[in-house]
Amino acid sequence: MNEENGCIAFPLVPGRREPSDKSEMITQLIFGEQYEVLETQKKWVLVKNKVDNYECWIDKKQHTPIAERLDLKYTIGTIFEQVKRADQIWVLPAGSKLRLGEFSIGEHSFLYEQSTTKSTLDPVACARQFLGAPYLWGGKSIMGIDCSGLVQVVFSCCGIQLPRDAYQQAEVGDTVDFVETAQAGDLAYFDNEEGKITHVGIMLDGERIIHASGSVRIDRIDHEGIYNAETNSYSHQLRIVKRVKNL
Secondary structure, three states, rough: OOEEEEOOOOOOOEEEEEOOOOOOOEEEOOOOOOEEEEOOOHHHHOOOOOOOOEEEHHHHHHHOOOOOOOOOOEEEOOEEEEEEOOEEEEEEEOOEEEEEEEEOOOOEEEEEOOOOOOOOOOHHHHHHHOOEEEEEEOOOOOOOHHHHHHHHHHHEEEEOOOOOHHHHHHHOOOOOOOHHHHOOOEEEEEEEOOEEEEEEEEOOOOEEEEEEEOOEEEEEOOOOOOEEEOOOOEEEHHHHHHHOOOO
16 A cells, blocks of 8 residues: 555545535545545545545545555444544544554554443444434434435444445345335335435334434334325335345
């Protein structure tokens, strides 16, 4: 690995569609995620996230070059944990990758002393931690998260890496024939009028789903889709339910 690679040394970094602060945020990169540099401009860097091959532009000031791949095996599975940087205490979001003790990302040194709060390998329990988080297009933290970001972060905390977008995630796993037979942790996907998958959520059982829609919430689900009791209508049309292996 050479300086054409980098690692996120901030709690969260916005990834934009174009090299501009005014451009749409299409994702966020989380502390410890490593990436390949595809293009460099005066103020911007085009990167490819190594965990999901997602491409986006980040501010050059938030780019930390690394000389070799970092061995960051621990994934934060709680909503946030603290890490020390010099005389500062930083708060890192769920999904952050780091290791115990002292470690460095480029020229930045950190100290992580594992929290007494235990992480969980249960995707439903992990997802419930995000209840009430506001919906944010491209978001991947408790401060704001989108539907596929919720699924990606939750499964990352459980040791399973999924793609970034819902339609990409739908290609992973085995099909569950009937929504009524879905198990906790199965993923339900929903499409629009053109048949494109645009939404995803995590099944709690065969009748309930947790998903990011306005906020992270729990709704009823049946063979037609997600039923919103507040509006007395279906908000999303069910396309398919998948079971991810190794759960």
